[in-house]
Amino acid sequence: MAKIFKITLTDWNGAVRGKPYRKIAVQENASLYDLAEAALSAFDFDMDHSFGFYDNLKNWARSEEGYELFADIGDKMNFPGVKKAKVSKVFHTPKQKMLLLFDYGDEWRFVVQYLEDGNLRGTKLPVLLDSKGKAPDQYGGFFDEDDEYEP
Helix, strand or coil: CEEEEEEEEECCCCCCCCCCEEEEEEECCCEHHHHHHHHHHHCCCCCCCCEEEECCCCCHHHCCCEEEHHHHCCCCCCCCCCCCCEHHHHCCCCCCEEEEEECCCCCEEEEEEEEEEECCCCCCCCEEEEEECCCCCCCCCCCCCCCCCCC
Protein backbone atom coordinates (compact mmCIF):
# COMPACT_ATOMS: atom_id res chain seq x y z
CA MET A 1 0.00 0.00 0.00
CA ALA A 2 1.19 3.52 -0.77
CA LYS A 3 0.70 6.75 1.12
CA ILE A 4 -0.17 9.70 -1.13
CA PHE A 5 0.92 13.22 -0.20
CA LYS A 6 0.56 16.72 -1.55
CA ILE A 7 3.73 18.73 -0.99
CA THR A 8 3.23 22.49 -1.36
CA LEU A 9 5.93 25.13 -1.23
CA THR A 10 4.82 27.76 1.23
CA ASP A 11 5.93 31.13 2.53
CA TRP A 12 6.78 32.06 6.12
CA ASN A 13 3.09 32.61 6.89
CA GLY A 14 2.04 29.16 5.69
CA ALA A 15 0.18 30.45 2.60
CA VAL A 16 -0.24 27.80 -0.09
CA ARG A 17 -2.73 29.38 -2.52
CA GLY A 18 -1.14 29.64 -5.95
CA LYS A 19 2.12 28.05 -4.78
CA PRO A 20 3.77 25.19 -6.66
CA TYR A 21 2.93 21.71 -5.44
CA ARG A 22 3.73 18.08 -6.15
CA LYS A 23 1.72 14.95 -5.42
CA ILE A 24 3.87 11.98 -4.58
CA ALA A 25 3.40 8.45 -3.31
CA VAL A 26 5.74 6.60 -0.99
CA GLN A 27 5.60 3.17 0.61
CA GLU A 28 3.60 3.09 3.82
CA ASN A 29 6.62 1.67 5.64
CA ALA A 30 8.89 4.46 4.36
CA SER A 31 10.68 6.62 6.90
CA LEU A 32 10.24 10.38 7.20
CA TYR A 33 13.74 10.61 5.74
CA ASP A 34 12.49 8.74 2.65
CA LEU A 35 9.45 11.03 2.45
CA ALA A 36 11.63 14.15 2.64
CA GLU A 37 13.96 12.75 -0.02
CA ALA A 38 11.02 12.06 -2.37
CA ALA A 39 9.42 15.45 -1.68
CA LEU A 40 12.62 17.43 -2.21
CA SER A 41 13.51 15.43 -5.31
CA ALA A 42 10.08 16.28 -6.76
CA PHE A 43 11.08 19.96 -6.50
CA ASP A 44 14.57 19.25 -7.93
CA PHE A 45 16.22 20.09 -4.60
CA ASP A 46 19.44 18.43 -3.46
CA MET A 47 19.44 16.70 -0.06
CA ASP A 48 22.42 18.72 1.10
CA HIS A 49 21.05 20.34 4.28
CA SER A 50 19.42 19.27 7.51
CA PHE A 51 15.66 19.25 7.84
CA GLY A 52 12.80 18.43 10.13
CA PHE A 53 9.06 17.81 10.20
CA TYR A 54 6.97 19.96 12.55
CA ASP A 55 3.29 20.11 13.50
CA ASN A 56 3.23 23.92 13.77
CA LEU A 57 2.99 25.11 10.15
CA LYS A 58 3.65 28.78 10.91
CA ASN A 59 6.16 28.65 13.77
CA TRP A 60 8.16 25.45 13.70
CA ALA A 61 10.06 26.40 16.86
CA ARG A 62 6.78 26.17 18.82
CA SER A 63 5.88 22.72 17.59
CA GLU A 64 4.64 20.10 20.03
CA GLU A 65 5.42 17.22 17.66
CA GLY A 66 8.47 17.05 15.45
CA TYR A 67 11.13 14.86 13.92
CA GLU A 68 14.63 16.13 13.13
CA LEU A 69 17.60 14.87 11.15
CA PHE A 70 19.87 16.38 13.80
CA ALA A 71 18.68 13.69 16.24
CA ASP A 72 19.77 10.99 13.79
CA ILE A 73 23.30 12.35 13.67
CA GLY A 74 23.70 12.30 17.44
CA ASP A 75 22.73 15.83 18.47
CA LYS A 76 20.61 16.19 21.62
CA MET A 77 17.29 17.45 20.31
CA ASN A 78 13.77 18.02 21.62
CA PHE A 79 12.37 15.65 18.99
CA PRO A 80 13.26 12.16 17.71
CA GLY A 81 14.98 11.53 14.40
CA VAL A 82 13.50 11.12 10.93
CA LYS A 83 15.24 7.90 9.91
CA LYS A 84 13.36 5.56 12.26
CA ALA A 85 10.03 7.42 12.24
CA LYS A 86 7.65 5.63 9.87
CA VAL A 87 5.31 7.57 7.60
CA SER A 88 2.43 5.25 8.57
CA LYS A 89 2.89 6.06 12.28
CA VAL A 90 3.27 9.83 11.85
CA PHE A 91 0.65 10.40 9.14
CA HIS A 92 -2.47 8.46 10.11
CA THR A 93 -5.39 10.79 9.35
CA PRO A 94 -6.29 12.06 5.85
CA LYS A 95 -5.80 15.84 5.50
CA GLN A 96 -3.19 15.75 8.30
CA LYS A 97 -0.41 18.28 7.67
CA MET A 98 3.13 18.86 8.84
CA LEU A 99 5.73 21.41 7.90
CA LEU A 100 8.85 20.09 6.21
CA LEU A 101 11.50 22.67 7.04
CA PHE A 102 14.52 22.17 4.83
CA ASP A 103 17.82 24.04 5.29
CA TYR A 104 17.64 25.88 8.60
CA GLY A 105 19.62 28.76 7.06
CA ASP A 106 17.38 29.47 4.06
CA GLU A 107 14.31 27.91 5.73
CA TRP A 108 12.61 26.35 2.73
CA ARG A 109 9.11 25.51 3.90
CA PHE A 110 6.91 22.81 2.46
CA VAL A 111 3.47 21.84 3.73
CA VAL A 112 3.23 18.06 3.62
CA GLN A 113 -0.40 16.95 3.54
CA TYR A 114 -1.34 13.29 3.77
CA LEU A 115 -4.15 12.72 1.28
CA GLU A 116 -4.95 9.02 1.31
CA ASP A 117 -3.73 5.48 1.01
CA GLY A 118 -3.55 4.20 -2.53
CA ASN A 119 -3.09 0.87 -4.22
CA LEU A 120 -0.40 1.55 -6.81
CA ARG A 121 0.41 -2.10 -7.45
CA GLY A 122 3.16 -2.49 -10.02
CA THR A 123 4.37 1.10 -9.57
CA LYS A 124 7.91 1.65 -8.33
CA LEU A 125 7.77 3.88 -5.27
CA PRO A 126 8.41 6.66 -4.54
CA VAL A 127 6.70 8.18 -7.56
CA LEU A 128 5.68 11.67 -8.68
CA LEU A 129 1.95 11.64 -9.45
CA ASP A 130 1.23 15.29 -10.29
CA SER A 131 3.13 18.53 -10.62
CA LYS A 132 1.79 22.10 -10.73
CA GLY A 133 3.86 25.27 -10.84
CA LYS A 134 7.52 25.92 -11.43
CA ALA A 135 9.93 24.88 -8.72
CA PRO A 136 12.18 27.67 -7.44
CA ASP A 137 15.93 27.51 -7.77
CA GLN A 138 17.20 26.00 -4.53
CA TYR A 139 20.35 28.09 -4.69
CA GLY A 140 18.71 31.40 -5.54
CA GLY A 141 19.92 31.76 -9.10
CA PHE A 142 23.60 31.14 -8.46
CA PHE A 143 25.28 29.54 -11.43
CA ASP A 144 27.53 26.51 -11.59
CA GLU A 145 31.21 26.84 -12.39
CA ASP A 146 30.50 25.19 -15.73
CA ASP A 147 27.92 27.82 -16.67
CA GLU A 148 29.04 30.85 -18.59
CA TYR A 149 28.52 34.12 -16.82
CA GLU A 150 26.37 36.58 -18.74
CA PRO A 151 25.95 39.97 -17.03
